[in-house]
Amino acid sequence: MDEQKGLPTLLKIGIGLLIVGVFCFATYSAPTPETPYRVAYSTVTGTATFDHKLHASDAGIGLSCLDCHHTMEDEEEVPEACGECHLKGEGSEDMIKRADALHTQCIGCHKEFDVKPVDCNECHVKVQ
Amino acid sequence: MSNNPKFIVSHAPFVHYGSSLQNKTYHTIFAALPAVIVGLLMWGVPAMAVIALSVGCSIIWEYIMNLILKRPQTVDDGNAALVGLLFAMLLPATVPWWLVVLGSAIAIIIGKMIFGGIGGNPFSPPLLAIAIIMVSWPHYLDFNVALTGYDFDFSMVYPLTAARSLGSTGAEAWSTLDLLLGKQSGGIGSTFSLGLILGGVYLILRGFIRWEIALSFIGGVAITALMFNMADPVRFAGPVFHVLTGYTLIGAFFLATDDASSPVSFLPMILYGIGGGFLTVLIRNIGTYYDGVVFAIILMNTASPLFGKIKPKAFGRVE
Numbered sequence: 217m218d219e220q221k222g223l224p225t226l227l228k229i230g231i232g233l234l235i236v237g238v239f240c241f242a243t244y245s246a247p248t249p250e251t252p253y254r255v256a257y258s259t260v261t262g263t264a265t266f267d268h269k270l271h272a273s274d275a276g277i278g279l280s281c282l283d284c285h286h287t288m289e290d291e292e293e294v295p296e297a298c299g300e301c302h303l304k305g306e307g308s309e310d311m312i313k314r315a316d317a318l319h320t321q322c323i324g325c326h327k328e329f330d331v332k333p334v335d336c337n338e339c340h341v342k343v344q
Numbered sequence: 345m346s347n348n349p350k351f352i353v354s355h356a357p358f359v360h361y362g363s364s365l366q367n368k369t370y371h372t373i374f375a376a377l378p379a380v381i382v383g384l385l386m387w388g389v390p391a392m393a394v395i396a397l398s399v400g401c402s403i404i405w406e407y408i409m410n411l412i413l414k415r416p417q418t419v420d421d422g423n424a425a426l427v428g429l430l431f432a433m434l435l436p437a438t439v440p441w442w443l444v445v446l447g448s449a450i451a452i453i454i455g456k457m458i459f460g461g462i463g464g465n466p467f468s469p470p471l472l473a474i475a476i477i478m479v480s481w482p483h484y485l486d487f488n489v490a491l492t493g494y495d496f497d498f499s500m501v502y503p504l505t506a507a508r509s510l511g512s513t514g515a516e517a518w519s520t521l522d523l524l525l526g527k528q529s530g531g532i533g534s535t536f537s538l539g540l541i542l543g544g545v546y547l548i549l550r551g552f553i554r555w556e557i558a559l560s561f562i563g564g565v566a567i568t569a570l571m572f573n574m575a576d577p578v579r580f581a582g583p584v585f586h587v588l589t590g591y592t593l594i595g596a597f598f599l600a601t602d603d604a605s606s607p608v609s610f611l612p613m614i615l616y617g618i619g620g621g622f623l624t625v626l627i628r629n630i631g632t633y634y635d636g637v638v639f640a641i642i643l644m645n646t647a648s649p650l651f652g653k654i655k656p657k658a659f660g661r662v663e
Contacts, residue, residue, distance in 0.1 A: 224417050224420045225423060226422060227403055227419050229403070229425075229611060230419070232400070233399050233403075234396070234400030234404060235400075236396040237397025237400055237401075237444075238441075240392055240397075241393045244388075247380045247388075248493050249493060249531040253493070254492045255498060256489040258483065263486055263489055263559070265488045265492075265501060267501075332510070333510070337509055338509050339509070341488070341509050342634075
């Protein structure tokens with residue numbers, strides 16, 4: 217390539233794009249909806265994704281918030297996420313661990329209504 | 345005579361690709377634009393951040409490396425920008441900034457510049473970067489986790505994880521038209537199948553990429569997926585699904601066709617493409633990773649010099 221004076225044109229564009237990229241990263245973040253669309257639980261056996269919108273919306277399964285968020289007093293209350301009380305790791309006598317709570321809730325309901333998924337690998341997907 | 349610079353040749357690529365290298369890279373960027381624009385419309389500002397940072401950093405990394413290596417500046421050939429763009433197209437829109445900076449550095453420095461720049465790279469640079477990230481930080485490339493903040497009028501489960509978990513039943517959540525129109529979760533520029541096909545066909549018709557590689561790769565994916573599907577239609581999704589999901593199309597048209605890391609003769613190109621397609625579906629269906637395109641093409645890049653041993657018959661030679 218011929219020697220040229222000054223910075224290459226594409227380098228100037230590159231610096232411009234770098235500034236745009238830094239600005240966008242600094243001012244915008246990934247969207248976080250007030251009511252989650254989906255909740256992804258990362259576990260040692262792979263990520264299990266729960267479609268919150270499908271279960272909660274009237275167009276989907278149409279469950280009430282109270283069906284799962286059992287600490288709620290009424291529908292107006294902002295529900296607590298499962299993981300706020302049911303922590304990862306070992307549970308205690310007072311509070312079962314997150315894995316047990318979710319397995320009981322999800323698999324129990326799916327078995328009761330005879331719907332998939334029920335088996336481990338139908339929910340837990342390893343990315344590698 | 346040997347001191348005459350006109351007679352000093354460099355490494356591949358030697359295939360005639362048009363008027364200039366600059367011309368080729370800019371046309372390839374142009375061909376990728378439909379998929380990129382749809383990706384920007386889908387994923388919004390976070391996608392623009394990733395693309396801008398990736399392209400910008402890639403250009404700057406190449407400029408810095410040329411300064412360090414005391415080589416003539418090559419950023420104006422556009423290849424660094426193309427590598428940055430292709431790398432960004434493979435990422436989910438919500439990756440952290442440092443992963444983009446690091447990935448573009450891997451692509452340009454480890455994938456390209458340490459081998460002497462364009463033409464000397466044994467692997468496709470964006471693929472090498474994404475492969476290293478897939479191994480080192482796999483959770484950032486888990487589309488089911490990364491894209492939970494987005495919701496559209498189609499299933500946002502990553503199609504390949506759905507097919508892995510639920511087999512053909514999982515794959516039925518998307519029609520062929522949905523997949524063609526980009527109504528699927530995935531990388532910023534790898535979901536709009538129709539745009540990738542249009543871009544690929546444009547590059548083939550203009551002679552910038554070899555149809556032998558692109559079509560044999562897609563054929564390899566389709567035939568292998570069909571064989572799996574025929575063997576167990578419940579467990580394995582069909583060929584159309586595998587061709588239109590994941591990185592298949594961006595891999596076939598933009599990544600496997602990288603000049604330096606792919607063979608140049610007819611039979612080697614066909615074997616390279618079919619082998620890549622075969623490995624892709626093999627990894628997807630019975631391997632560890634849910635999308636096999638990255639490692640399949642990297643493995644075929646590794647085998648590319650071996651394919652080069654299959655020499656074409658000399659023109660006019662009589663045995």
